[in-house]
Amino acid sequence: MTTPKPDPALFEDDAFREAMAGVQPRASSDRVPPPRKLPPPKPRYAEADERAVMDELLDYGMFEPELIESGDTLTYRADGVQDSVWRKLRRGAYRVRAELDLHGLNRTVAREEVSLFLAECMAKDVRCVRIIHGKGNRSPNTGPVIKTLLDSWLRRRNDVLAFCSARPHDGGTGAVYVLLRAAPGSYTGP
Numbered sequence: 163m164t165t166p167k168p169d170p171a172l173f174e175d176d177a178f179r180e181a182m183a184g185v186q187p188r189a190s191s192d193r194v195p196p197p198r199k200l201p202p203p204k205p206r207y208a209e210a211d212e213r214a215v216m217d218e219l220l221d222y223g224m225f226e227p228e229l230i231e232s233g234d235t236l237t238y239r240a241d242g243v244q245d246s247v248w249r250k251l252r253r254g255a256y257r258v259r260a261e262l263d264l265h266g267l268n269r270t271v272a273r274e275e276v277s278l279f280l281a282e283c284m285a286k287d288v289r290c291v292r293i294i295h296g297k298g299n300r301s302p303n304t305g306p307v308i309k310t311l312l313d314s315w316l317r318r319r320n321d322v323l324a325f326c327s328a329r330p331h332d333g334g335t336g337a338v339y340v341l342l343r344a345a346p347g348s349y350t351g352p
Contacts, residue, residue, distance in 0.1 A: 235327035236313050236338050243324050243341075251341050254329040256290040258339065259283075263294040264308050272308050276315055280342065284321055287345040292328060297336040309336075316340060 239248050250256055262279040264272045276293065283291055298306020316322050321343050328337040 235335055236309070237326045238313070238317050238322070239324045240322070247341070248324060251290075251324055251339055252326050254332060254339060256339070256341065258290055258292045258332070259288045260286075260291045261294065262291070264312070265294065265296050267308070269307060269311055272311065273315060276312065280319065280321060280340075283342055284345050289342050289344065291340050291342065292332060292337055293340060294333050294337040297334075312338070 260279070260283050262275060264275065267275060272295075279291070279293075293312065295309045295312045296306065298309050316325050316338070323341045323343055325338045325340040327335045328339050332339070
């Protein structure tokens, strides 16, 4: 018959008790322990606001790398045009129902063509059009002539709600999307 080996933990307990013989517990102190250092506060609402702005920028396409193109972009937005309407126009989300190409025209003929074109669009209740003015690559050193004039002409018209340079696949800075007012009497709402 073999004798069981004693448990070493029992020896350790005995050794601990023997070593602690005569030790008295420490009396409680009136001293308050220093507060632990708290982590810095997190600005949760500010972070949420920043995240919401970034999400909106990405969702609504306000930062679109394909819109970045060399050349000056044209933009105009009349008072009262809603943000959502403006975003849709800039993204090219409206269906272009008519188009006018001004390539090769001088300033006098171009102005007449723009006036006739927009009058015809209003008569037919066409709301979104594209006008191709070109980038002015063959213009003299003063820059694009028709593009600059078109910007001025469109801003002065009462029937133009907004316009902006087109997306790259629609002509980029060489064309504009133009949003026209509804023709008088064309509203068929309640």
